[in-house]
Amino acid sequence: MKKKLFLFDLDSTITKKEILPEIAGQVQMSQQMKELTERAMRGEIPFLQSFSERVDLLKEIPVPTVRSIISQIPLNEELVEFIKENRENCYVVTGNLDVWICDLMESIGLKDHYYCSKGRTDETGEWLLGIDEIIDKGRTIRSFPHPFVAVGDGNNDAEMIGLADVGIGFGGVRPIATALLNNATHAVYTEEKLCQLLRQL
Amino acid sequence: MSASKTIVISCAGMGTRLGMGYPKALVDVAGKPLLVRQLELLKDYDDVRVVIGYQYEKVIEMVNAVRRDVTFVFNHEYKTTGTGASFLKGTAYGRDMVVALDGDLLVHPEDLKRVLESEEECIGGTTPTTDNPVLMSTEMTPEGLVVTEFSRDKGEYEWTGLAQVKTSRLGTTQGHVYYLLEPLLPLKMEKIRTKEIDTMEDYRNAVAWVRNGYRD
Ligand SMILES: [Mg+2]
Numbered sequence: 001m002k003k004k005l006f007l008f009d010l011d012s013t014i015t016k017k018e019i020l021p022e023i024a025g026q027v028q029m030s031q032q033m034k035e036l037t038e039r040a041m042r043g044e045i046p047f048l049q050s051f052s053e054r055v056d057l058l059k060e061i062p063v064p065t066v067r068s069i070i071s072q073i074p075l076n077e078e079l080v081e082f083i084k085e086n087r088e089n090c091y092v093v094t095g096n097l098d099v100w101i102c103d104l105m106e107s108i109g110l111k112d113h114y115y116c117s118k119g120r121t122d123e124t125g126e127w128l129l130g131i132d133e134i135i136d137k138g139r140t141i142r143s144f145p146h147p148f149v150a151v152g153d154g155n156n157d158a159e160m161i162g163l164a165d166v167g168i169g170f171g172g173v174r175p176i177a178t179a180l181l182n183n184a185t186h187a188v189y190t191e192e193k194l195c196q197l198l199r200q201l
Numbered sequence: 202m203s204a205s206k207t208i209v210i211s212c213a214g215m216g217t218r219l220g221m222g223y224p225k226a227l228v229d230v231a232g233k234p235l236l237v238r239q240l241e242l243l244k245d246y247d248d249v250r251v252v253i254g255y256q257y258e259k260v261i262e263m264v265n266a267v268r269r270d271v272t273f274v275f276n277h278e279y280k281t282t283g284t285g286a287s288f289l290k291g292t293a294y295g296r297d298m299v300v301a302l303d304g305d306l307l308v309h310p311e312d313l314k315r316v317l318e319s320e321e322e323c324i325g326g327t328t329p330t331t332d333n334p335v336l337m338s339t340e341m342t343p344e345g346l347v348v349t350e351f352s353r354d355k356g357e358y359e360w361t362g363l364a365q366v367k368t369s370r371l372g373t374t375q376g377h378v379y380y381l382l383e384p385l386l387p388l389k390m391e392k393i394r395t396k397e398i399d400t401m402e403d404y405r406n407a408v409a410w411v412r413n414g415y416r417d
Pocket residue numbers: 009010011012013152153154
């Protein structure tokens with residue numbers, strides 16, 4: 001049988017926390033971040049706009065600081081183990097910025113195995129100047145050969161889950177978005193169950 | 202090892218004549234929902250899959266309240282596909298042996314335990330009681346009682362929805378779960394005690410049965 005590919009969301013799927021709010025919390029910007037996130041969740045501002053605004057908020061923080069905050073975020077370690085064991089077939093698909101998450105991706109064995117939004121920094125790499133490109137997850141996912149498995153938790157993973165041959169909602173960190181469940185083939189609520197299912201596929 | 206099997210509980214279909222407005226597996230029987238009673242009997246099994254469709258949020262919520270290590274499998278097409286489709290979705294990527302169980306089947310705990318602890322393929326049959334039963338003809342063989350045929354009009358026992366079979370032997374027939382079992386006959390029959398809950402009277406009888414320690 002043809003080897004399946006595995007696509008993973010990053011926030012609250014691989015990480016045990018949402019990354020942008022965590023960064024904001026470290027620099028006392030939680031309140032502004034929360035407002036932006038909630039407005040997006042209520043559908044008051046489109047996801048793309050909310051993402052840009054949230055990134056803008058975090059521009060004040062040097063890029064190396066952001067990376068080091070991200071490196072402290074706890075991960076679902078059993079899932080990371082699965083990814084490391086199957087790194088050839090695993091990919092992360094996330095809206096987050098390359099310049100922020102590159103170290104994390106390397107540390108879980110997925111250097112060059114992730115698709116994300118692109119940030120632009122100054123020559124020193126110290127400061128984020130802006131976003132060059134926000135990932136079009138749908139287009140990215142359509143470029144993957146079938147069969148593939150996708151795992152995620154949020155509204156913005158619903159399309160990926162729906163296109164997957166096996167689309168798994170993971171509720172081990174946060175409740176799974178309804179739009180995602182409506183597109184999923186499976187749902188699991190513990191990391192152990194997720195890894196058991198992934199190994200059975 | 203009996204724990205090394207996949208258990209598939211089908212809860213995707215609509216509630217029925219009870220007119221409760223929620224999946225029948227969630228009906229409270231003597232203080233606990235049917236599905237919760239089943240999950241309690243399955244606590245030693247580590248590959249339990251609950252197939253969901255109709256009002257799946259309610260099923261997930263109830264299961265998660267008692268047990269989080271369950272794999273939910275969606276049958277979003279529950280309105281147009283039969284129980285067989287739900288069962289097959291549940292068995293996909295499963296272990297060598299798979300147990301089919303209906304989420305709305307109230308079964309005697311001892312009888313379910315006996316099937317689960319057995320390593321043999323078998324079908325659960327009961328004394329016919331429902332209005333429109335799927336019947337099973339049986340035959341006594343040196344190995345014991347075996348089911349030889351499913352039928353709407355003849356047979357000594359009623360099909361219960363409980364079966365244990367090898368995953369690799371299952372075909373892809375559409376329709377009811379027993380259509381999938383037909384090509385595998387003859388299969389050993391296990392007599393099990395169950396209560397079907399279709400009417401309010403059934404419901405009262407089932408509650409009384411459980412309250413009385415699963416005795417009539
Ligand atoms: Mg996420």
